[in-house]
Amino acid sequence: MNKKELKILLIDDDTEILDLLSIILRSEGYEIHTAKNGREGLINAKLLKPHLIILDIMMPGMDGMETCFEIRNSKILKDTLVAFLTARGENYSEAAGLDVGADDYITKPIKPKVLLSRVKALLRRLETTETTNIRMSEYIMTRGDIVIDREKYLVYMHNEVIDLPKKEFELLSLLASKPDKVFSRAEILQEIWKNDLGVQVRTIDVHILKLRQKLGSNHFKTRKGVGYKFIE
Template structure:
């Protein structure tokens, strides 16, 4: 997935320096010089992240932030303000307006880049909860309770679906048996010790043996 970042500042110098640093990290950078332009471009380009100066002509960052927050398609966009150190008031107003974080000026390129990475990591983790998950040639649609494997639709019984869903939510991660019981069966239900294995077996039959790796003494993981 290509990542778009909208950079908003009225100082061309800042746009250039910050933009350069982000571009060289492989991000697609779009710029705007004031709030009005920012809102317009945000709507059109749907960036994942907006880095915006607070003080700007035409429309300040706070107001632009509020307007952007009201665009439903952009509800998952992360908005970060650029603010001069010590501008206490603007910080408060910014959080009220729906900002997610702050970057203080003057901006050190390395700090900026690592902050951006951290923010995008957060975005990624949040998007895990979306109802459609794709891993390789497997698609899991929680909304419709079905999975698609190589163009072919497979319907799974509830427990199998939940189990697959859990494991596939973090490919590679080993889920402990205890954790699986908790999340798929619920922590109040008590089931026998071989129940998970049997369900794993059924999934292996239907989805493919190689997708489910056993880690003895620990649990299972889904691999791509």
């Protein structure tokens, strides 16, 4: 993810701190937004949906702990990272901050290199999550009431495992990869059987019949003279 796409919300009642943090983080290319108290910060957070919130603990009215608690209880902000700003000697323990959902602590007085290092480390978590989600989407297909796990060669229907032999599984995966596309018998033979000369067109028809018996005929439609398609 490009830095310019990463939004950071700074919440602090000290305008000098806000200005300092803004200058440091903008110099790295991040999109920066600010708020001067917890309530304003919470409103801005729900509007902006930032990737990271850097939040002062000691603020009048709604303090950082309460603000973090509200953030963590918001479905809109469930994936937002939160780092507390805390001065040495403050009476809040790190354990208490972690209990309300903080991801990290940044200690005052702020050192630019340390700040940037902690921010980069936090935002790398988003990259890891994004990569994992992409990888999962490559392996998992959900088509209506059918879930296909192409890595584990498993098919689920209504949360029950449907046992499919390898070729039936591969045929289902191929058809389901592009719902409503009609795959010709020639395409299917090439993709699934690699044009094995010993395999006849009738073999495809038999496999489709078995898939219909196991998953329901409503998921497979025959286009006469052409081939088959999967319907969600």
